[in-house]
Amino acid sequence: xxxTRLLKAVAAAESRHLGQEEARSLFAAMLDxxxxxxxxxxxxxxxxxxxxxxxxxxxAAEALAARTARLAAGEKPAVVLPSYGGARExxxxxxxxxxxxxxxxIPVLIHGELDGHGRVASAYVLRELGIMPVxxxxxxxxxxxRDGLVFLPVGALAPGxxxxxxxxxxxxxxxxxxxxxxxxxxxxDARALTVIGATHADRLERFRQICLAQQRxxxxxxGTEGEPFADPRHRPExxxxxxxxxxxxxxxxxGSFSHPGTLPAGLDxxxxxxxxxxxxxxxxxxxxxxxxxxxxxxxxIGYVDDMNQAKAIVAxxxxxxxxxxxxxx
Numbered sequence: 001x002x003x004t005r006l007l008k009a010v011a012a013a014e015s016r017h018l019g020q021e022e023a024r025s026l027f028a029a030m031l032d033x034x035x036x037x038x039x040x041x042x043x044x045x046x047x048x049x050x051x052x053x054x055x056x057x058x059x060a061a062e063a064l065a066a067r068t069a070r071l072a073a074g075e076k077p078a079v080v081l082p083s084y085g086g087a088r089e090x091x092x093x094x095x096x097x098x099x100x101x102x103x104x105x106i107p108v109l110i111h112g113e114l115d116g117h118g119r120v121a122s123a124y125v126l127r128e129l130g131i132m133p134v135x136x137x138x139x140x141x142x143x144x145x146r147d148g149l150v151f152l153p154v155g156a157l158a159p160g161x162x163x164x165x166x167x168x169x170x171x172x173x174x175x176x177x178x179x180x181x182x183x184x185x186x187x188x189d190a191r192a193l194t195v196i197g198a199t200h201a202d203r204l205e206r207f208r209q210i211c212l213a214q215q216r217x218x219x220x221x222x223g224t225e226g227e228p229f230a231d232p233r234h235r236p237e238x239x240x241x242x243x244x245x246x247x248x249x250x251x252x253x254x255g256s257f258s259h260p261g262t263l264p265a266g267l268d269x270x271x272x273x274x275x276x277x278x279x280x281x282x283x284x285x286x287x288x289x290x291x292x293x294x295x296x297x298x299x300x301i302g303y304v305d306d307m308n309q310a311k312a313i314v315a316x317x318x319x320x321x322x323x324x325x326x327x328x329x
Contacts, residue, residue, distance in 0.1 A: 003026075003035060003036075003039045003043065004039075006018065006022070006026060006043065007039065007042055007043055007046060010043070010046045010047055010050050011042070011046035011049075011050070015046075015050045017050075017053035017055060017056060018053070018055065018056050018059070019055055019059075020055040020056075020058050020059040020062075021059065022059065023055060023056040023057075023058070023059025023060055023063075024059035024060070024062045024063045025059075025063075026043070026059075027059060027060040027063040027064065027176070027180070028063040028066070028067070030043075030044075030160070030164055030177075031063060031064065031067050031158070031160030031161060031164065032067075032160060033160065033163065040167075041167065041170070041171055044164075044167065044171065044175040044176060044177070045171060045173070045175070047175065047176050048173060048174070048175050048176070051202070052176055052179060052203075052206065053206075054205075054206045054209045054210060056176065057176065057179055057180065057183075057206050057207075057210060058209075058210045058213065058214075060176055060177075060179070060180040061180050061183040061210060061214075063180075064158060064161060064180045064181075064183070064184060065183075065184075065185075067158055067160055067161075068157055068158045068161075068184055068186055069137055069156070069157050069158070069186060070186055070187070070188055071109070071137060071140060071141060071144075071186045071187050072141055072188075073187050073188060073189035073191075073192070074107055074141075074144060074145060076105070076106065076107055077107075077187075077189055077191030077192050077193065077301055077302065078106070078107040078108060078109050078144065078187060078189070078192050078193075079098075079101055079106055079107070079108050079109070079192070079193050079194075079195060079297055079301055080108075080109050080111070080184075080185055080186075080187070080192055080193065080194045080195065081094055081097065081098055081108060081109070081110045081111075081122075081195050081228050082110075082111055082112065082181055082182040082183075082184060082194065082195075082196065082228060083110050083111065083112035083121070083122040083123075083227060083228065084112050084113060084165075084178050084181050084182065084226060085119070085197065085199070085223065085224070085225045085226025085227040086116040086117070086118075086119025086120055086121045086122075086225065086226070086227070087119055087120040087225060087227070087267055087272070088118075088119045088120075088225055088267075089225065089267075090224055090225065090231075090232070090233075090267070091120075091263070091264055091267055091271070091272040091275060092119075092120050092121070092122055092125055092225075092227055092272055093224070093227070093229045093232065093272075093276070093287075093290060094110065094122045094125075094227045094228060094229050095110075095122055095125045095126050095129060095131075095272075095273075095276060096229070096276045096279060096280075096286075096290065097195075097228070097229045097290060097293065097294065097297075098110055098149055099129075099149070099276065099280060100280075100286075100290075100294050101294065101297055102147075102148045102149050103317065104298060104303060104313075104317075105148060106148070106297070106298075106301060106303065107144045107148050107149070108148065108149045108150075109140070109144065109150055109152060109186070109187075110122055110126070110149075110150070110151045110152070111151070111152045111153070111154055111157055111184065111186075112151070112153070112154060112181075113153070113154055113162075113165055114133060114153050117168055117169060119225070120267060120268060120269050120272065122151065122227070123151055123153075124269035125269045125272050125273050125276070126151050127269070128269045128270050128272070128273030128274075129273045129276065129277070131147075131149065131151060132151075133151045133152065133153050134150055134151070134152060134156075135153075135156060136156060137152075137156060137157075140152045140156070154181060154184075157184065157186055158184065161177055161180070161181060161184070164177035165177050165178060165181065179203065179206075182194075182196050182197070182198075182207065182228075183196070183207070183210065183211075183216075185216070190217065191217070191301070191302060192217065193217050193218065193219065193297065193300045193301045194216065194217070194218045194219075195218070195219045195221075195228040195297065196211075196218055196219065196220045196221075196223075196228060197221060197222070197223015197224065197226060197227050197228035197229065198220065198221070198222055198223060198226075199222075199223065199225070199226045201222070204220060204221075204222055207220050208220050208239065208241065208246070211241040212241055212244055212245075212246060213244075215242075215243055215244045216241060217241070217242050217300065218240075218241045218242075218300075219238060219239065219240055219241075219249075219293075219296055219297065219300050220238075220239050220241060221236045221237065221238045221239065221293070222236040222237070223236075229290060229293065230287075230289035230290055230292065230293040231289060232287030232289055232290055233287075233289075234252075234253050234289070235250060235252065235253045235288070235289035235292055235293075236252050236253075236289075237250065237251055237252040238250040238292065238293060238296050240296065240299065240300045242300070249295075249296045249299065249300075249307060250292050250293075250296065253289070263275070279321075280321075281321075282320075282321035282322065282323075285322065286318055286321070291314055291315075291318050292311075294314050295307070295310040295311045295313075295314040296310070298310040298313065298314065
């Protein structure tokens with residue numbers, strides 16, 4: 001493969017998009033460490049500046065899937081939360097969504113980086129909540145079976161991808177690898193549900209196209225700073241993709257932002273963890289958009305067969321927490 005030719009194609013004034021097979025071969029070489037550092041950095045930056053095409057992201061996802069370690073499926077299907085954003089302007093509530101799902105005995109796998117690169121990563125918040133990352137696939141499977149929730153660093157799932165993501169500190173920006181990471185699904189179980197939070201509308205559409213084309217089971221939404229949870233102030237549209245079909249479960253809220261309740265004292269991991277604990281204990285209200293997303297997850301994972309039933313079940317659970325708060329007051 002001529003990396004110089006591909007670099008000219010994507011970096012020229014009249015750049016072109018790579019075909020899916022071209023992108024698959026290129027990203028496979030990136031994951032395998034087969035591209036010299038200079039060309040690798042130039043290609044990643046050129047693709048970012050050009051704007052990734054759906055075929056390019058689809059090809060990258062195929063190359064990544066072939067190089068991703070597999071986790072044994074349990075008796076119950078798992079929800080997969082790819083966490084590669086981190087908090088900068090609002091608390092990171094990916095751990096809250098995971099812990100809410102665990103209340104319904106739904107296994108949850110969070111995968112991501114251990115380093116937040118200046119942001120508050122999910123790994124930081126989980127540590128404050130007493131949930132430590134595991135180092136191996138075997139321990140991840142044990143934790144899922146025992147605790148119903150695990151954080152697995154991306155290096156344990158796809159070492160080549162971890163190496164690419166680490167280049168962020170040298171390049172100064174995210175790249176195609178961070179988008180492909182959100183499509184990483186390590187279970188050989190068609191029932192597993194991946195929750196994908198996009199940062200921009202065009203990326204959301206690319207994720208949607210790929211999941212539909214590959215008949216993936218996924219929830220897609222505009223995430224909060226790239227994390228897979230609904231903005232607590234203003235619910236985005238939440239789509240369920242399954243069997244090549246799209247179902248809009250919630251439309252985006254119109255009008256002004258919803259008030260999420262009492263915010264924590266800070267955005268750091270400790271303050272976020274204490275806020276999450278308060279919400280789970282019923283001492284603080286859970287933001288409505290996150291409650292809506294929880295219902296979508298129950299429906300998407302097959303916990304119930306009817307979306308209205310999912311809403312009702314979640315309403316009862318959240319209502320019990322609210323009653324506890326009122327009694328305490």
